[in-house]
Amino acid sequence: MQATPQRTAKIDHLRQHTFDLVVIGGGITGAGVALDAASRGLDVALIERDDFASGTSSKSTKLIHGGLRYLKNLEIGLVREVGQERAVVHDLAPHLVRPEKMLLPLVEGGSLGKFSTSMALWVYDFLADVEGDDKRVMLSKEETSAHEPLLRTDILTGGGFYAEYRTDDARLTIENIKTAEKEGATALNYVEAKDFTYDAQGKISGVICHDHFSGGELTIKTRHVISSTGPWVDDLRKKDKSMTNRGVFLSKGVHIVVSRERLPLQHAVYFDVPDGRMLFAIPRLRCTYIGTTDTPYSGDPKAIPINREDVDYLLKATNEMFPTVQLTVDDVESSWAGVRPLIFEEGKSAGEMSRKDEIFESASGLLSIAGGKLTGYRKMAERVVDRLGKQLRTAGEELRKTHTKDLVLTGGPFEDFAAVKAYEKHIENYLLAASLTPDRAAYLVSNYGKQSPAIIDAATQRQEGTDVARLAAAEAAWCIEHELALYPIDWIERRSGRLYFDMPSIEPVLEEVLDVFAAAYQYSAAEREREKKRVLEAMAWVSVFEVNE
Template identity: 35%
Template structure:
């Protein structure tokens, strides 16, 4: 999506008997083992209620469908790519989902769990677009209180609780400090009221309540804060998803485990129609270099910032639905002990300084964007803005030592006459039957990671209604994602190592990622390129060296599994370097 993928050869057929499980247990926030939360007075996390999610249409499940218990025990089947293409050619699916970001992946999982037959296609790799470029928070959004968008805050708080419950290995509680510097009485009142509202709108939460810290307590919690003028801070809790790419992959894995047909590196090039009814789409398969027609009773566009382009294939001349804004983030060496909500002195805009693995994320910006979302990149002005704003609160922090950056494009519901920061973060469903007289298709406009599951539920409810299907009710608020199961993929990795003992060794001098995990990503998680493996499966590409210290070894292991020759191996390494080049423009070597 952000780089040109060389022609991809067919890979060797994986053993279909080996179960599809997510990769090895991942690290959570600093000080937490994966999925664990320290049981201190301030960090005690209780169990949450299961309620408050809308139900879909009720109906019988598909006859002969395997139970969730069987699937969680490892009896999953991931089709090989050739098998998937053949299956797509041989049938008409109930639902075609175009777009493999977090919302498309969530829709595919929800629909497959309800018993619908589903196909999911993504033009590049899963989570390769906007989804992989956020602040990596699951939060209600303090800034939405300023906009009096209480309904959005309440909904997002509810979704935060659900994600903490169904993905405890990926979503972690995170304490924040909001430092105060000689605030006026009016500002103090507004903040206190805001903190109270934030708690009141999440009365069913499992996270600790807000707490006011005086100056001494604040500096004890965060010694790196500028002490001059500091009067105290508010502490409150939200959540973090350090590896959002894994959240997407696990939704896709679970969708496939429940029968979804899944293709990445497969771009929708047009729609098939019978009169005014959409009957599917034509897909360009980058792996085989051929076109595939997917027949579907209903189609959903979930292509994020590419949505207007996707819709133009359906209805040329349609008025744009999106307002695109760009947000950038800096990754620096660890700069703070706590996560912080801060306000930029230059324009008063809220931004975050957040511990992330062993590093720190600073972001984000919010500026209008025009152009191909794949070309979005940080500018000198963007970087200096964040550095200046962060240095104001942390004058001695290493914000000048940039490891890498990323830029993403938000797909917001188009509003005229308001500033970038005032545009609503609410999503919308665009029913083409009502707007354009075209049936059989729906488009998702906007949306954010925190709300992905609820958006997927709403979309699937709409699809079930259009299909007049007897699909079962939504279960995604209650069923854990695959990686939450104990033992993870240990059995499957052991099988790979048993076949080749050399794959037990780490491939990187800096990280404990084995060759077996690379092989697993190729066989069971649709990894087709070095970028897929390094940036969106093992996450080696999001460490300080971005995988460059081990790229030759990774290319050897992945190439041996897929069947690359020397030219192909060299092309893959070059393609990966091009992919991360925009991220490294401001890096301090």
């Protein structure tokens, strides 16, 4: 395998340049930090040990939501902040962050009654400054059943109807990174921070790294470092010898995916489970996904098992709320498991621990940020870069104020969601004119927005293969050139989302996609076979569930 000229140039730049800031961790928080810092005029490098968004940031519930359940814990400040951030992030990328009406069925013996739900949703709207048609509406039993006919009616007493937003967390991360690069940042995946160098005063002066693609070593010289490595944030604090007794606690969350035909919901539903938890069932293009669990996890965050017990729990809860569907494990097309890096609180269960973020600052200058929610990534980034501003101020420098609230992400701009829907129709016609499959229009726009025509144009230049394969090959090639996709699994899992949301679409295009990567990175026959095996193993990992002994 051989690096592309683009990757080689980036490695050389990382070796030779001295940066104002190195951001370690290419999840949504690190992406937000890189964008915030670069847009304020800092010279920024972002490095990620694996692929961008390969950890928690591709394995959330994929909602930009206000955290209704955090009202129960009286986390008013958190609910207000993330509630208001929903609209901000939607405005930055309405093709990626899409309005999603949420139905909250009320049931006998459930965790919320009609009055408490009405008050909770009113407070939720008030804190988030919700206006117009997005304000909550309380429903009768009959109205709730009409909104969602699959709901169990014998225990149904009514419902609440309110506004949230759905996203693809990995795509949101990648578009933030690309926007950060437009602002001057340098971002590279598969580069691992192994240790730090220090100056005579004991302050961090560099990051010792390993390039997992080439096997080479490099040291990135920098004045400051922010660690946003999620589940691994304590590992770097230990390397820096700045670990305290205040650390990260990992909570495992599992989601399963079934076809839309098997669970044809009209809306996203947030429903009670007899054990006191609440689950989401969320329709998305051709599938519906269900989650999540919330249990302590102490294993390897890179390889989180999805056990049959997790799957059975979600299926049982779903079948109890939607009794006519009778889902079985054979209906589960895919799944994912991630860990939430929560700030540990003595005496609290995983579900009770706060989702607030926290910043740790060491004597070496290392800033580490952990906790938080996907929805609040932009404000988390702002806070930790503001903290960096205090370090700069002691050196006589002044940092500009953030303006990421107004920085439209790559793939846009769109005036509003109505413009997104109109653009989907335009792309459908564009596909038809190119003699390609028009049913991929919604998929392309939700992933790439106004970058879609470039992919379609490239597909028309390909002569061999089916229409579906030519489009997929062009998409993969575009992601290699513009999104640093290094391996086929990068595209299948995180750039396209097919591993989770469209498993049946992988096999018909796999050979063509492998050919694209083989040409770009000059695979040998053995390397091509190895990458194919990695894809097949990933497909098995998310669709075959072992029983715990």
